[in-house]
Amino acid sequence: MSDIHIDIKNKTYTTADSQQHTAIADLKLSLADNKFVCLVGPSGCGKTTLLNIIANLDTQYEGEISLGQNHKQPNIGYIFQNPRLLPWRTVRENIELALDSPQTEIIDSLLEAMQLTHIQHKYPEHLSLGMSRRISIIRAFAINPDILLMDEPFVSLDAPTARQVRGLLMDLWQQRPHTILFVTHNLREAIALADRLVFLSASPMSVVSEVEVTIPRDDRNNEVLVEDFRQYLLNNHPEIKELL
């Protein structure tokens, strides 16, 4: 598929006291295929709104989104901030429901890759948050998406679990590359994952700057390198300091 172009001229929302606010103004973004892009911005700046617009869950905006593939709606996987699993369906059923036809082998291999084969017949309420997050990642990968949207999927996980799930995510993505839009306000996490960082400002949201991450993929686990890159960013891009 061809590149993704996002051009949102205006997105407003109305608060409970009937006041209109602009959430997004003149946001232009072009994304190359199969890249891992992190959207970094302060909490509440409208990142989730942007993902909802791309996922076609929110259609109340002025502008244009072109997701490549002429005339054909691309397959979009969405990993929400909370896992949004159906509590009355088992782990396996939750994944199967996202698919049009049963694809046993794909589900089996994903469950194995995420080390969850042993809990596939359990109900989500009986699982930890880390496990539920991994299931939501499997569900998104199972549909073999063209674009994967991730909304702070590691928030409220403890550091070792977050690191583990991040590692599993990267393994999966390298096996099946596709465009990922990953929302976070954690700069270290963004550097460790992304090909490209897009910094966003709040109220209204727009792009402040875009930076390529130059650390080789194999060195992303090296915390010293990540920290060095973070310092380099803060020194050379003073405009992003106030966003963090």
Next chain:
Amino acid sequence: MNLANKTLASLSFVLLIVLWHGLALYINDNTLPTPVVVIQVFWQEVESGQLPYHLGLTLLRLIASFSIAMFLGCAIGIILGRNKKLDAFFDNWLVIFLNIPALVTIILCYVWFGLIESAAILAVVINKLPNVIVTIREGTKALDKDLLEMARCYNFSKKKTFFHVIWPQLHPFVMAATRSGLALIWKIILVVELLGRSDGMGYQIHLFFQLFDVASILAYTIAFIAVIQAIELLILKPLDKKALRWKR
């Protein structure tokens, strides 16, 4: 329920029977027969086939009116719960229908449509319907928007969304409507039979009332309670257990 609680429940039941027996012996009058007499009458009625016949007819009416009321109520409730404008439009109607006394609907149905079976069923449905609609409407309003969004995002078909996302969330509301509905319909159906049918439990009880035959009235009541308990234990409880097996 653990064993101690079960023993307590059985003891309380025995105590009730003993109290009834004692009171009946003390009063020593036809207006309150002893449990033993009631059981004897119960067996006579069962053996003669009278009780099964009338109970069966009432049950058929119950099943018909209950099914119609639940089906229509669920459908209308979901539509109103999902559509704010329709809900605002029909809200007043619902309040009016909720407040019409059961007796009035029954009499009006018989006056307008005659003393026929369908008028009897219709009267029960009209009484029960607003209740189901309101319960299911509230359930639909409380649906988890996050899960609905997830279903949209993953291109769930309408059928898939309904059976896997919406219906499981409505289950507690449907069960509440079922339980309150059964209790309500049982009571209304007797009045319907008493006023305009020549068979069924309501008709029989009316007959016994004219004869002052309290033993028969109580015997039929026992059959009634037994059927309701059987529905609860054999149908509703297993349904609940199956639907809620995912709960921690």
